[in-house]
Amino acid sequence: MxxxxxxxxxxxxxxxxxxxxxxxxxxxxxAGYGTLMGCPEGYVCLYPSASWNKNHPSMMWYYYGAYNLSNQWGMKRIFNNQTGTAFVRTCLQYNGIQCDNILAPLLYADLNFDPINSVLLSTY
The missing domain is CATH 1.20.5 (Single alpha-helices involved in coiled-coils or other helix-helix interfaces)
Known part of the structure; x- marks a missing residue:
């Protein structure tokens, strides 16, 4: 050549x-996922029943840590609209102790909240 x-x-x-x-x-x-079902991106949302409640959550949490619940009974929907490796767990005791259910980002679950006393937001 x-x-x-x-x-x-x-x-x-x-x-x-x-x-x-x-x-x-x-x-x-x-791009991020944005607000889904009334739950802003980065939040974990609790709905007052086992439905999306017309996209109106009754409780929302953003920061990592344990959140104690009061007066939350019966079937409810919990939705993890966090991103990356941010998980949410439901816990039987207050202060994020004795946790069992775990939801990865963009997952939801319909759970009986009678035995649940706190939720824990953390990374995996």
Whole structure:
């Protein structure tokens, strides 16, 4: 191959690399899930029955930690609208002790809240 051919091939390869780099640099960031069923992104929401309650949760939690419950009985829907490795667990005792059910992001469960006294938001 001639020297001009090698130079042209090298310039073409470099140009492809630059185009590829620019394409990757301007790719949009992955969008979040946003508000789902009335529950803002990043929150865990509790609904007053085993339904979405017309997208109106009765309780919402955002920060990691234990949340003690009072006057929460019967069937309720709990929805984890957190992202990444943020999980929610329901606990039989106050202060996030003796937890059993675990919900990964974007999952919900219809549970009997009679024995549940707290919820725990944490990373896995």
């Amino acid at each position: 001639s020297i001009p051919g090698k130079v042209a091939r090298a310039i073409g390869a470099a140009g492809a690399t630059v185009v590829l780099s620019l394409t990757l640099a301007v790719a949009p960031a992955q």
